[in-house]
Amino acid sequence: MIQLDNLTKVFDTPEGAVVAADHISLEVPSGEICILLGPSGCGKTTTLKMINRIVTPTSGKVFISGEDTTDMNTQDLRRNIGYVIQQIGLFPNMTIEENITIVPKLLGWDKAKYKARAREMMAMISMEPDAFLKRFPSELSGGQQQRIGVARALAADPPVMLMDEPFGAIDPINRAVIQDEFLKMQQELNKTIMFVSHDIDEAIKMGDRVAIFREGKLVQHSSPDDLLAAPKNAFVESFLGEDRALKRLNLVKVQEVVSDEIATVSPGDTLETALARIEDYGYQNAILMVNDRRQPVGLITRAKARTTKGYCRDHFESVPGTVTLDDDLRKVASLMFSQDATWLPCVDDQGRVCGQITQRAMTHHLGSRFRAREAAPRKPDSAVKE
Amino acid sequence: MPIQSLNGALRALLLVAIFFAGVWSQSSGVIEDFLWYLPDVQYLAIQHLWLTAISGSLAILVAIPLGIVLSRPSMARWAESLMQVLNVGTTIPTLAVLALSMSFLGIGAVPAVFGLFVATLLPITRNTYAGLKGVDPALMEAAAGIGMSSTQRLMRVELPNALYVIFAGMRTALTINVGTVPLAFLIGAGGLGELIFTGIDLYDPVMMLSGAIPTALLAIVVDALIATVAFLVVPRGVNPSRA
Numbered sequence: 052m053i054q055l056d057n058l059t060k061v062f063d064t065p066e067g068a069v070v071a072a073d074h075i076s077l078e079v080p081s082g083e084i085c086i087l088l089g090p091s092g093c094g095k096t097t098t099l100k101m102i103n104r105i106v107t108p109t110s111g112k113v114f115i116s117g118e119d120t121t122d123m124n125t126q127d128l129r130r131n132i133g134y135v136i137q138q139i140g141l142f143p144n145m146t147i148e149e150n151i152t153i154v155p156k157l158l159g160w161d162k163a164k165y166k167a168r169a170r171e172m173m174a175m176i177s178m179e180p181d182a183f184l185k186r187f188p189s190e191l192s193g194g195q196q197q198r199i200g201v202a203r204a205l206a207a208d209p210p211v212m213l214m215d216e217p218f219g220a221i222d223p224i225n226r227a228v229i230q231d232e233f234l235k236m237q238q239e240l241n242k243t244i245m246f247v248s249h250d251i252d253e254a255i256k257m258g259d260r261v262a263i264f265r266e267g268k269l270v271q272h273s274s275p276d277d278l279l280a281a282p283k284n285a286f287v288e289s290f291l292g293e294d295r296a297l298k299r300l301n302l303v304k305v306q307e308v309v310s311d312e313i314a315t316v317s318p319g320d321t322l323e324t325a326l327a328r329i330e331d332y333g334y335q336n337a338i339l340m341v342n343d344r345r346q347p348v349g350l351i352t353r354a355k356a357r358t359t360k361g362y363c364r365d366h367f368e369s370v371p372g373t374v375t376l377d378d379d380l381r382k383v384a385s386l387m388f389s390q391d392a393t394w395l396p397c398v399d400d401q402g403r404v405c406g407q408i409t410q411r412a413m414t415h416h417l418g419s420r421f422r423a424r425e426a427a428p429r430k431p432d433s434a435v436k437e
Numbered sequence: 438m439p440i441q442s443l444n445g446a447l448r449a450l451l452l453v454a455i456f457f458a459g460v461w462s463q464s465s466g467v468i469e470d471f472l473w474y475l476p477d478v479q480y481l482a483i484q485h486l487w488l489t490a491i492s493g494s495l496a497i498l499v500a501i502p503l504g505i506v507l508s509r510p511s512m513a514r515w516a517e518s519l520m521q522v523l524n525v526g527t528t529i530p531t532l533a534v535l536a537l538s539m540s541f542l543g544i545g546a547v548p549a550v551f552g553l554f555v556a557t558l559l560p561i562t563r564n565t566y567a568g569l570k571g572v573d574p575a576l577m578e579a580a581a582g583i584g585m586s587s588t589q590r591l592m593r594v595e596l597p598n599a600l601y602v603i604f605a606g607m608r609t610a611l612t613i614n615v616g617t618v619p620l621a622f623l624i625g626a627g628g629l630g631e632l633i634f635t636g637i638d639l640y641d642p643v644m645m646l647s648g649a650i651p652t653a654l655l656a657i658v659v660d661a662l663i664a665t666v667a668f669l670v671v672p673r674g675v676n677p678s679r680a
Contacts, residue, residue, distance in 0.1 A: 105578060105581060105582055125584075126586055127584070128584070129581070129582055129583060129584035130583070130584035132582075134579070134582035136578060136579055136582070138573070138575030139575070140573075140575045140576050140578060140579025141579075142576060142579075142580070142593070142594055142597075142674075143598065143674045143675045144597035144598055144600075144672040144675045145593075145672070153585075153593075154583055154584065157585065187674030188674060203583075
């Protein structure tokens with residue numbers, strides 16, 4: 052757990068005192084990722100760096116696992132906090148192995164233990180130990196280097212990690228991959244992480260909570276979903292962007308929206324049955340055909356069912372696509388747009404149909420949060436366009 | 438062997454020229470003239486190397502710590518002005534430095550070593566300082582954030598990363614040192630300068646060259662020696678010649 056209590060930093064500059072962080076109070080519960088988000092110069096990095104005293108606080112306190120760090124020895128404090136920076140900062144004079152084992156060595160681990168740890172870390176970041184441990188940072192790509200950067204920060208298994216725009220310098224494709232890998236690692240490791248970012252999409256993806264900063268002040272601290280659904284003021288709103296309703300698509304899983312009511316036909320049914328079922332359920336254009344294991348195999352369109360006679364197995368079209376319960380709505384929406392579909396069948400782990408997801412249900416789910424908020428008194432200009 | 442290109446032709450010509458130069462020098466007796474100086478060259482070259490070794494190692498021993506001290510953040514206010522003083526010092530001709538040190542320390546090896554020491558000190562200090570200041574600030578932040586003490590940062594991060602630049606400074610300084618030692622003869626410290634200056638005075642080119650050629654060779658050897666040490670000592674990850 053990380054707790055910040057009225058943490059303040061005032062810089063003396065030739066133009067007078069500048070308050071970089073103004074009475075920041077914040078709590079990151081154990082095992083959670085808190086993203087510090089804001090435009091440049093908003094004090095998010097200063098706040099982060101006060102935790103490991105790269106920047107000395109002017110006033111205020113930092114508690115780690117409930118313990119006041121004010122009187123701790125700076126080096127001991129830092130050795131127990133993983134630190135990842137945007138510039139990566141691997142030591143070019145050391146091999147990958149030496150880089151990873153540097154904190155364990157500082158902490159006085161014995162050789163066999165830290166050597167084993169290096170291999171363990173390489174496995175964790177899915178890089179081949181034998182291929183990489185003896186190489187130098189300059190021989191690695193940017194993405195690989197930052198994986199090593201993360202491994203170095205995690206090597207001594209610190210309970211707390213500070214990450215200063217760790218994936219900012221990596222190209223978008225690799226960044227997404229590393230973010231996913233990191234989230235997967237975090238599920239097992241359960242570190243308490245403070246993470247600076249200026250990328251709203253990264254914040255929504257990575258954060259359990261997001262803290263928005265502006266001019267040294269903490270403006271809003273809430274879960275990504277709350278943040279997008281209920282921005283506190285016009286600044287947060289504009290920072291999140293006009294498409295923040297769309298950004299929420301990332302946060303909602305299919306299982307939250309799926310309806311398990313779905314009518315199907317089997318290949319042996321006649322088209323007449325299919326048409327009747329389409330009418331019964333009020334479907335607009337088609338009904339799903341499943342095989343005897345309830346796997347979706349085709350689509351009977353309403354037009355075909357009305358004009359043709361015969362069995363479903365002879366007159367079906369291909370299924371535009373299926374979604375699983377763990378997919379997020381962004382993927383679903385994308386699939387719907389590309390297939391010109393208003394609904395998609397949803398399948399479980401075995402590929403069996405377990406429900407359907409409709410555009411109507413998605414917009415309803417996203418809109419309900421906004422409507423709930425509109426019931427409360429709000430300025431009309433901040434009404435959400437849908 | 439068929440000659441296939443202009444380059445090859447030039448090389449063949451060079452070989453022929455060297456061959457005839459050899460024939461001529463053998464027949465005219467120049468080689469024997471040179472060989473006559475061999476015992477002198479041996480004796481003076483050793484003296485020469487001693488002057489370089491003593492003044493050079495003293496300079497390294499002083500310059501590197503000096504560069505380190507100047508590069509510390511606490512020295513930031515003074516470092517630049519001190520470096521300027523050293524830079525101005527570099528512009529004083531070595532001969533003048535030797536003359537000055539002779540007027541304080543008399544004649545012989547001591548003032549010569551002192552003068553050479555001063556001339557060698559500056560490039561090494563400058564490179565040590567520049568090398569340490571040139572270490573990527575991100576590395577320093579990473580090192581601090583990891584929990585290294587300032588000594589650990591210096592020994593494990595700053596020095597290894599600056600080492601290549603420091604060695605470059607030593608190469609320059611010691612090569613110049615070897616080339617400057619002949620001047621030490623002028624204040625009575627010996628060295629190959631004895632043959633060079635006496636040769637000039639006596640209008641004896643063979644004698645002069647018997648001092649000048651070994652001096653040049655020594656400079657090349659010292660340069661190559663330090664380059665080899667740098668190649669072996671500078672960590673592979675930050676060593677451009679081993680990249």
